[in-house]
Amino acid sequence: MPDRPLSPTPSSPMLLTRRGVLGLGLGAVAAAVLASCTPAPQWVTPTGAAVSGTEKNRGGTGRVTTVDLTAAPTTLDLAGTAAATWAFGGIPAPVIRLTAGDTLKATVRNQLDADTSVHWHGLALRNDMDGVPPVTQAPIGPGGEFVYEFVTPHPGTYWFHPHVGPQLDHGLYGALIIDDPDEKVTWDDEWVLILDDWLDGVTATPDQVLTDLSKGMGDMGGMGDMFMRMGNLLMGATSDLLGGDAGDVYYPHYLINGKPTADPAQFTGTPGARVRIRVINAGSDTAFRFAVGGHRLTITHTDGFPVDPVEVDSILIGMGERYDLQVTLGDGVFPVVADAEGKQDRAFALLRTGAGTAPASDVPVA
Template sequence: MKDGIGRRDVLRGASLLGGGLLLNAALPAWAHSGAHGLTADMPMLSGTDIKLAVGHSRFAVGGRSGHAITVNGTLPAPLVRLREGQQVRLSVTNGLDEDTSIHWHGLILPFQMDGVPGVSFPGIRPGETFHYEFPVRQAGTYWYHSHSGLQEQMGHYGPIVIDPAGADPVAYDREHVIVLSDWSFLHPHEIFRKMKAQGGYFNWQKQALGDGGAMSAADRAMWGRMRMDPTDIADVTGATYTYLVNGHGPAENWTGLFRPGERVRLRIVNASAMTIFNVRIPGLAMTVVASDGQNVRPVTVDELQITVAETYDVIVTPTEDRAFTLVAESVDRSGMARATLAPRLGMQAPVPPLRPRPTLTMKDMGMDHGAMGHDGMDHGGMDNGGALPMKMRDKSKAPPGLKVGPGVDSIAAMPVDRTGDPGLGLEDAGHKVLTYRDLVSLAPNADTRPPARRVELHLTGNMERFMWSFDGETYSEVTEPIRFARDERVRVDLVNHSMMAHPIHLHGHFFEVVNGHTGNHPVKHTVNVLPGGKVSFDLTADAPGDWAFHCHLLYHMHAGMFRVVSVRPLDGEDA
């Protein structure tokens, strides 16, 4: 029997806070939180008839208590464990005073069961119960969350593990599910209001003249003219966020147990609203065996960047009788989630300090990559003595299909495929970091047809005004969905004209990320498009219905970076 994972029931959270307060002095200020050494059984629901209740709870971390929206009273929500091939009925009762929903992220199911209000169903009204029923057609690590308002930020998310019907190609002795997330005591609508009112509101790491010796006066003037900041890596930061592992703050030291020599499977889920994490276990290599629930050829790395809504399964094999620290550092290095893998409870390993925060470069603007200056900045595309890139704001250079207006503050003049990049801030990590080009599907891709057509979509925004869109249009401005014929084979090109990474998620489908491994491209449901970069994926539109397609940064989606994909004909309709 494989051991389950540890976590905390939020309704008991306040009573558990006292045990770790004496340890706080040994941790940096950003890591101060509640209890220490917690490992408890995660509530797990399985079978063919599962009941979930959405309601209000109190959530405590760092000596404070706040209001959460939870499922069955826990944060994260209970682990839902299913088996490939079964028929499942999930009954969701809404105990809130507002509508709610559950989206089964990454699951292949009828679109009426996908759980997106206004797209695939009306939503679940207060006091009502909705019955999701569908066959389980896959195996792997997934998750579920609200698609109503900003409830996801408040705790409405949980993991899903689906065991394969046959033999698992991944051998392991023990597993732990690792749910990464971000928590703020600010109400999410207040977070959104602050970002709309002031660009970079939560960026408390703004770069000063002479900071680190890297930024010259000319470069500082250039960034100022663009009304941008090279440290503007994340919209919401450790200034308000506490980063959680299975609902625990950094000082609480959630602990996953192992016996030396065991192959331990870590099922890592990034259930954050806004945080991209860099995950590493100092002293312990990780062998990546699955991405977004789909098996890949094993690849061993020291670190990986997991964007919002992705999942990675990794195998670790600790041979020593000692503890290891699992570090999930926020992409802007403003804080971290932290846990421990250990043979016994109470053991700890050193917690590394936060690394220096990264800064954006001209590469992240989609500028000419050829003439790099001594400071790592690309000055080749600048005019006026290197003060302002000529092409960055030249909206006459906008490609066809991109509508330029106040919601578009930049055009990437020379976007490039960045699937070989490890992610922001990891270019000089000094050890092996996973890239998308390292991912090779374990099984050959199912559809070998070449794409019949290409669709280019532009990821656009205005960082100062916190406006986000596809092709320069917010969801409220769009009148037509993105249309695909049923079973059509399409190549979709995503071009990021903004200076922020965007995790793009398509509901109801998997797609193959084009990364050079023709015939075995990695199969994913979410892909991170780096600033100034582009990603292509091949899609077989084999799921009829209407499907959400959006950036999975919650506040970007809320601001308008959302579209509907319509696949027709439906069953029973004429082509």
């Protein structure tokens, strides 16, 4: 089995570019099309006997997990650089965890000066809880709140984020872990990792970058394969694995769990332990090549669902994707890297199981 079997190779050019993803939010293509065809915002609130019957047939355990999410301004410490941004109480937000069949009741309060929402990425759930204004709900206005309540349909690794403008490129995101009550495999430990590309409060705001992108990339004649930054934009980021274009936005930082390479996130484990690593790509413009130095990775789940196990050296994880990986820990201090595909930079963390000097953030990882 090859080490890198999961790299996407599109057979035709992508109709939605990465700048489109940044502007619309992940998974909002249908929302944009529908909104552009209607004279006023439209959303559908399910009512009636058919809806009530469907909800009843979902069953569920009857257990309810209640959480509060407050979208508010905050400051992110990027190894001494203070970045003004937005968050749900932290970057990433605290993990929301429950068991499949349980009901999630999440009250979202908006303390921003802009509309917002919460989309539960990857979950098949009732229409009015999907969090996509103006298609499935009215946006949550400044000072407002909205209660999302639904039965969790299936186990897996998921995440949540707004579906309003380029808010995904702020810090408004977190992991949603739905445990499988019938899980037959056990692990000694678990590490939830969220990868991100970051610029908010450092070089620009997401809205400023969206404005730059809307003006186009300018005259690229004669530049060839030159890799360079032009303000908030990035020229020459290419990858054959991504169909050519590897992104259009310059990011000064790439993060793992809200931490830059100069102040890396860390995990402490025990040699020989089997760890489940749940990896989520929250980046808006970046696919990441993820690897753990000195370790092989066994893929057990993709986008929340189990697959036949595949052992690899690394994985290429696209925007919005999730992978569950099994790793048997060695003894020492190991680099955890997420190379920004086609962009000549990386996110970096450390895995510690014993004594030793931490490797440099630019250490090669096969």
